[in-house]
Amino acid sequence: MKNFCVLFFLFFFVNVSFAxxxxxxxxxxxxxxxxxxxxxxxHNHALGDHSGxDHGGxDHSGxDHSGxDHSGxDHSGxDHAKSNKKNHQKGAHSDHGHDQGxxxxxxxxxxxxxxxxxxxxxxAVAFHHISDHNVYSIGPLQFSLPxxxxxxxxxxxxxxxxxxxxxxxxxxxxxxxxxxxxxxxVKKILGDFPSGEVELxxxxxxxxxxxxxxxxxxxxxxxxxxxxxEIVSKSxxxxxxxxxGITTFTDFSLTKNVVSMLIVCLFLFFxxxxxxxxxxxxxxxxxxxxxxxxxxxxxxxxxEVAKPILGDKYMRFLPLxxxxxxxxxxxxxxxxxxxxxxSNVTGNLSVTLVLAVIAFVVTNVNGxxxxxxxxxxxxGLPGWVKTIxxxxxxxxxxxxxxxxxxxxxxxxxAGHMVIVIFVGLIFIFGQNGANAIAGWGTAIVSTxxxxxxxxxxxxxxxxxxxxxxxLTASYIGSAVEEHDDHH
Amino acid sequence: MTGTVAAIGAGLAVIGAxxxxxxxxxxxxxxxxxxxxxxxxxxxxxxxxxxxxxGAALIAILLSFFVG
Numbered sequence: 353m354k355n356f357c358v359l360f361f362l363f364f365f366v367n368v369s370f371a372x373x374x375x376x377x378x379x380x381x382x383x384x385x386x387x388x389x390x391x392x393x394x395h396n397h398a399l400g401d402h403s404g405x406d407h408g409g410x411d412h413s414g415x416d417h418s419g420x421d422h423s424g425x426d427h428s429g430x431d432h433a434k435s436n437k438k439n440h441q442k443g444a445h446s447d448h449g450h451d452q453g454x455x456x457x458x459x460x461x462x463x464x465x466x467x468x469x470x471x472x473x474x475x476a477v478a479f480h481h482i483s484d485h486n487v488y489s490i491g492p493l494q495f496s497l498p499x500x501x502x503x504x505x506x507x508x509x510x511x512x513x514x515x516x517x518x519x520x521x522x523x524x525x526x527x528x529x530x531x532x533x534x535x536x537x538v539k540k541i542l543g544d545f546p547s548g549e550v551e552l553x554x555x556x557x558x559x560x561x562x563x564x565x566x567x568x569x570x571x572x573x574x575x576x577x578x579x580x581x582e583i584v585s586k587s588x589x590x591x592x593x594x595x596x597g598i599t600t601f602t603d604f605s606l607t608k609n610v611v612s613m614l615i616v617c618l619f620l621f622f623x624x625x626x627x628x629x630x631x632x633x634x635x636x637x638x639x640x641x642x643x644x645x646x647x648x649x650x651x652x653x654x655x656e657v658a659k660p661i662l663g664d665k666y667m668r669f670l671p672l673x674x675x676x677x678x679x680x681x682x683x684x685x686x687x688x689x690x691x692x693x694x695s696n697v698t699g700n701l702s703v704t705l706v707l708a709v710i711a712f713v714v715t716n717v718n719g720x721x722x723x724x725x726x727x728x729x730x731x732g733l734p735g736w737v738k739t740i741x742x743x744x745x746x747x748x749x750x751x752x753x754x755x756x757x758x759x760x761x762x763x764x765x766a767g768h769m770v771i772v773i774f775v776g777l778i779f780i781f782g783q784n785g786a787n788a789i790a791g792w793g794t795a796i797v798s799t800x801x802x803x804x805x806x807x808x809x810x811x812x813x814x815x816x817x818x819x820x821x822x823l824t825a826s827y828i829g830s831a832v833e834e835h836d837d838h839h
Numbered sequence: 840m841t842g843t844v845a846a847i848g849a850g851l852a853v854i855g856a857x858x859x860x861x862x863x864x865x866x867x868x869x870x871x872x873x874x875x876x877x878x879x880x881x882x883x884x885x886x887x888x889x890x891x892x893x894g895a896a897l898i899a900i901l902l903s904f905f906v907g
Contacts, residue, residue, distance in 0.1 A: 656883060755894030762897050819890045826887065 459558075461575040474776040478769045482696045485536030485608045486513045487522055491691050494518060497611060499538055500604040501531060501586075513538070513605075515549065527552055527574070532583060534572060536608075540601045541574065542582045552576065557583060609703070612695035616682040624678075653677055657822050661829040669828055672714060676707065677821040684764060684813035688806065698816075699764035701757070708757035711824045716749070719831035752827055756820060763816050767809040774801045845903035852899030859892035 488495040496514030503509075509529050516524030516533035524533030527550040530541045534557045552574055559570040572583035586603040606614075623642060630643045639647050653674055658666040683697040697703055725731065727745040730738060777798050782791020867885035871878050 656879065660883075751894075751898075755891075755897060758897040758901055759890065759893060762900065815886070819886060822883065822887055823890060 459575050461573070461578060461580040472776070472779040474773055474780065477776055478772045480535055481694060481772045482699060482765050482768050483537070484696075484700060485522065486533065486538045486603075486605055487518055487536050488608050488611055488693050489522070489536070490693055492520075494522070497608070498606050499531070500606070501538060501540075501601055502604060503540070503601040506601075519554065523555060523557055525552060525554060525556070526550060532557055532574060534583070537585070538603060538605065539572060539583045539585055542584055545576075545581055550576065608693055608695050609697045609700055612686055612693065612697050613683065613703075616679070616686050616697075620678055620682055649677075650674060653821060657818075657825050661822075661825045662832065663829075665832055669714075669825065672710075673821050673825055676710075676824060677817050680707070680760065680820055681813060681817035684817060685810075687764065687768065688809055688813060690806075694768065696765065696768050698760055699768055701761050704757040704761045707760070707820070708753035711756055711827060712750075712753040714824075715752075715827045715831045718828060720834075722833070722835040723831040752823075756823055760816055760820055763812055767805070767812055771802055771805050771809070774798045774805060777801075849900050849903040852896045852903070855899075856892055856896030859895075860889045863888045863892060 486497055486499055488497055496512045499509070499511055499513050501509045509531065511528060513533060515526065515528040516531075516538075517526045518524050518533050518536070522533060522536030527541060527545065529547045530545045531538050532541060532552070533539070539557075556576075557572060557574045559572050561568055562571045563569075572585075574581050574583055584601075586601055623646075627643050627646055630640065634640065634643075638644075654666070654670060658670050658673055662669055680698055683695075683703075686692075687695050687697060687699065727749060728742055730741050730745070733741060775798055778791055778794045781794040782788065863885055867881050870881050874881075
């Protein structure tokens with residue numbers, strides 16, 4: 353019970369601080385509320401930063417700007433003289449801190465810009481949190497990662513993502529060699545753009561909702577010296593499911609996921625090397641330390657998964673099964689660590705795709721004659737039944753690894769998203785800071801729900817690693833099985 | 840409109856998978872009650888079957904993703 357209370361307060365604190373950090377993304381409305389609630393002086397700087405970018409053409413007299421720091425604002429890219437009349441009128445009768453209308457302004461390219469974070473969009477926040485990024489952020493700290501980007505015809509660019517000079521939301525203030533950073537992800541500017549470092553300013557990258565083939569999609573633009581440049585996402589293999597393009601540029605960078613994967617792999621390598629050494633040096637003795645922690649798990653995979661399914665050939669596939677199990681388990685658990693980047697590696701389709709392809713290749717390379725005979729020419733069936741069974745069995749060859757891929761992806765991604773959405777409930781019920789009491793009340797409920805969800809996710813981390821190993825073993829088992837002539 | 844239809848489809852798929860996994864779990868409990876000494880075998884088979892049922896639902900959900 354004591355432990356539970358400690359955990360509760362820890363998570364409550366964490367939830368609230370997370371909520372406050374996120375409130376910085378919202379409009380002045382939320383901020384003014386926050387200033388009352390939050391005595392943390394460090395936030396003022398960020399608040400001032402935000403209020404600075406919708407001042408073009410506004411009448412400053414009569415507004416209460418106390419507490420906002422105006423010095424050092426970058427107004428490049430905002431053309432004061434050009435600011436159109438519509439916006440001016442809107443600004444003239446709006447009162448700072450109460451009207452939502454002033455969150456949009458018109459930039460030098462004639463586009464109306466909505467502060468991308470003025471309205472809380474739970475779906476967008478959840479998708480942002482499960483996607484891969486080119487910066488590694490732990491709490492308020494941002495670590496730059498190396499970017500290796502390849503454009504067809506443009507060659508390879510190799511530089512640090514620190515060049516983008518990203519702000520708190522991961523939106524770069526600078527462009528480098530025609531690349532920009534938007535919400536932690538590298539994007540490319542289409543067409544002619546000066547290479548090298550180009551200063552863009554705060555919130556210079558913006559989304560415009562455009563209708564493409566009857567569907568509403570966000571198109572990204574930046575404005576430099578009155579010229580509008582379109583920005584495109586990197587090429588992805590997820591068929592654009594998470595907003596990627598198909599034929600833009602290829603990202604070989606060491607992203608957050610890659611770094612997490614390297615950390616976990618190195619950790620597993622050194623841990624298992626020491627365990628393997630311990631079996632040699634302490635032969636005949638009882639296991640000790642990490643060795644006794646891991647031994648039951650290894651023996652479990654060997655005795656409960658490999659031996660019953662693979663029979664006497666189990667030693668050939670045990671290394672693969674153990675590697676799969678510990679790789680997936682390690683990354684599942686690493687993604688569960690709160691405020692350590694929250695990397696979602698096993699919830700990334702590309703990663704699970706590779707794991708499934710490995711299972712597919714191992715199954716079919718080791719498949720014996722009987723396995724293929726049962727797919728293409730099922731013995732003991734009349735000819736007309738074979739015409740139905742063969743295509744189904746052939747499809748089954750590919751559907752098996754496909755479900756393997758989707759199951760892991762779906763379970764881990766869903767877990768990450770549910771936690772983000774539980775935290776998002778605070779903003780929905782607290783109306784982005786307008787209703788502080790409801791916000792704090794929801795924070796308590798959301799903390800309990802998050803705790804509950806995280807304990808379930810801990811279970812899911814183990815179950816999914818086990819299921820992936822078990823199913824891989826059973827697919828391999830069906831391929832290497834010796835058949836008696838029972839047909 | 841397509842988004843709404845896809846959401847209904849995903850919901851129907853979840854109903855099917857829920858019934859399937861519920862039956863797998865229920866029958867496994869019955870089996871364990873009948874033969875408590877076979878709990879290890881029954882549990883691993885239960886998880887395997889539940890995972891296979893889930894696979895069908897996952898394909899449906901993915902299709903609804905692409906359509907919606």
